[in-house]
Amino acid sequence: MSIRLPIRTLPDPKTAGEGKLDPLGLGTVGEHLADRILPGLTARMLRPRFLTAMAVCAAVCEGLEDEIAKDGVSTAPLVFEWLMVEAFARRGDSEKRKNTPGIGKAADALRDGISMSAGAYLKTPNVFGFNGVYKRAARFVGIVDDELRLCDHGHALVKTWEREQGLEGFLSAEGAGSSGPRYVLRQAVEKGLSDGYTKYSSQWQGWSLLAEHLLPGNIGREEGRFLRDVLSLPHDEPISGEITEHFGHKSLLRSLLALDDEHSMLEATRPRLSKDLADRFHAIGAYEHFATELELVFERLRYYSTAAGARAISASDSVVRSALEESAARLPVVLREADEVIQRGPPELGSLFAALSDHFSDVRDADSLYQALLSRHREVQRAKPPDGKREWFERGADDSIFVRPAYRLTSPPERRAGWGRPYRLFALRAFSRDLAEALQ
Numbered sequence: 208m209s210i211r212l213p214i215r216t217l218p219d220p221k222t223a224g225e226g227k228l229d230p231l232g233l234g235t236v237g238e239h240l241a242d243r244i245l246p247g248l249t250a251r252m253l254r255p256r257f258l259t260a261m262a263v264c265a266a267v268c269e270g271l272e273d274e275i276a277k278d279g280v281s282t283a284p285l286v287f288e289w290l291m292v293e294a295f296a297r298r299g300d301s302e303k304r305k306n307t308p309g310i311g312k313a314a315d316a317l318r319d320g321i322s323m324s325a326g327a328y329l330k331t332p333n334v335f336g337f338n339g340v341y342k343r344a345a346r347f348v349g350i351v352d353d354e355l356r357l358c359d360h361g362h363a364l365v366k367t368w369e370r371e372q373g374l375e376g377f378l379s380a381e382g383a384g385s386s387g388p389r390y391v392l393r394q395a396v397e398k399g400l401s402d403g404y405t406k407y408s409s410q411w412q413g414w415s416l417l418a419e420h421l422l423p424g425n426i427g428r429e430e431g432r433f434l435r436d437v438l439s440l441p442h443d444e445p446i447s448g449e450i451t452e453h454f455g456h457k458s459l460l461r462s463l464l465a466l467d468d469e470h471s472m473l474e475a476t477r478p479r480l481s482k483d484l485a486d487r488f489h490a491i492g493a494y495e496h497f498a499t500e501l502e503l504v505f506e507r508l509r510y511y512s513t514a515a516g517a518r519a520i521s522a523s524d525s526v527v528r529s530a531l532e533e534s535a536a537r538l539p540v541v542l543r544e545a546d547e548v549i550q551r552g553p554p555e556l557g558s559l560f561a562a563l564s565d566h567f568s569d570v571r572d573a574d575s576l577y578q579a580l581l582s583r584h585r586e587v588q589r590a591k592p593p594d595g596k597r598e599w600f601e602r603g604a605d606d607s608i609f610v611r612p613a614y615r616l617t618s619p620p621e622r623r624a625g626w627g628r629p630y631r632l633f634a635l636r637a638f639s640r641d642l643a644e645a646l647q
Contacts, residue, residue: 225613226596231505231580232587233498236549236563237628239556240494243487245447247347247438249340250629253306253637254423255434257341258350259368260291262361263421264338265351266378267392272354277403281325284355286399287392288336289313289323294417297409303424306637308337324404348437360437364430371427372420388416424641431645438638446484453479454639464640468625469632470495490552493545494560495626500541501567502627504534505580506620509599512610513617519607522577531573538570581608 228234264287271283288309295304296313304310309329316327325332333339338355345351350361357365362378369377377389391413399405407413419425426434435455441448453476454460466472473488480488507530512520520527542564550557566583570576581600589595600608610616 224591224594224596226588226591227613230584230587230599231498231501232563232583232590233501234628236494236556236559237491237498237630239559240487240491240549241628241630243446243490243552243556244450244484245631245635247344247447248631248634248638249343250631250634251340252344252631252634255431255438255638255641256421256423256426257337258345258348258434259364259426259430260421261338261341261345261355262350262357262364263368263377264288264291265355265357265361266365267389268355268396269357271396271400272356274400276325276400278325281400281403283396283400284338285325285328285332285336286396286405288332288338289328289399289405290392290395290413291417291421292328292337293317293323293405294414295422297414298418299422300424303422305423307423308335308340322404322406327404344438348440350437364433364437367433368420368427368430371429374420391416426641426645428645431642435642435646446487449481449484450476451635451639454635455642457643460636460639460643463636469630470625472632472636486548486551490545490548491626491630493541493548495628496541497538497545497564499623499627500534500538501580503620503622504530504576505584506616508580508608509610509614509616510619512600512608513615519601519603519609521603521605521607522574527577528573531576535570535572535576538567538576542567578606 268283
């Protein structure tokens with residue numbers, strides 16, 4: 208019987224991780240452009256009622272913000288989050304609880320009969336839970352601060368909410384007393400901190416309290432008016448208030464709800480825009496023309512490599528060269544147009560775009576575009592935390608490439624008509640829809 212000795216292989220590189228998002232590093236400039244029109248929102252915000260939930264959470268957890276649960280990681284606002292999301296899973300109408308962060312985890316825990324805890328909930332709740340998702344907006348409009356403590360607008364929002372929901376006195380000593388609704392929730396949060404989990408029978412009065420008064424689709428009329436007004440305020444500058452006000456017009460909102468891309472939403476809104484806001488959208492459009500050209504040729508390389516099967520491709524392949532030449536002719540034009548409008552904005556934005564565009568400033572033909580694109584991709588992947596990510600292509604010594612299996616593209620890519628990055632208009636439209644329904 209022969210004995211097979213173990214084979215010694217080269218050590219795994221630190222860049223063994225995948226980096227499946229943003230292979231050309233185009234998202235950072237897009238985020239800064241989005242900040243210039245809607246600085247208080249992010250693309251993941253879809254239900255404004257969670258701003259009220261954050262205010263109520265801050266009121267319930269007042270003084271407990273620095274407490275850590277028995278599990279060593281969970282905070283008081285997170286324990287409140289477990290309770291509220293489970294209440295929605297138990298008692299909430301499926302449509303009215305739609306787009307609740309973590310609702311799937313709560314439903315799974317309920318089905319399996321296990322307690323809500325750090326292990327049963329989201330892996331990174333400070334990012335993907337409702338406090339994490341909506342914190343930026345809540346801070347921006349003065350509902351809570353960085354530590355999720357109640358601010359002036361948050362206090363006023365809870366007062367409006369408690370009055371309209373028939374819970375008047377929620378913030379007062381009466382609400383905090385042994386029979387008050389705030390006391391019921393406060394006691395549950397404190398117990399959750401001491402136990403490291405939350406577990407109550409189906410008869411616990413907190414389930415109804417949370418589900419009946421905080422479901423995302425149940426915004427009260429006065430509460431909705433307060434949220435609309437505070438979101439429309441000119442906070443750092445009037446731009447965000449202007450666009451929020453436009454989206455609040457019923458006739459425009461009806462037309463926006465029928466559109467499926469943000470570029471079309473902009474075109475529908477354009478006649479109402481001030482020159483300043485129109486210029487900011489113009490910068491987005493110019494940047495997207497540039498970014499879309501880069502993405503198109505990158506996707507074509509993926510597709511041509513996939514179609515080539517086991518054979519590597521290079522810039523010398525006729526079909527590859529044809530595609531590269533087409534983009535190489537367009538790229539200097541769209542780059543120059545983007546640079547002209549972006550450099551009129553803040554210096555930080557201009558510097559970010561320059562750092563990106565410098566990679567492609569010398570592109571004049573197929574070969575220079577091929578090299579610039581692969582060099583940019585390599586740099587972006589290597590810079591991804593914590594130790595860099597692998598490139599999407601295997602590289603040969605002769606500058607040939609072979610797309611890795613996870614990144615094969617079996618259908619020929621088409622030029623994108625809309626924008627490739629989110630500019631938060633879908634989020635604003637979702638907010639506007641919910642608030643319009645509340646104000647009917």
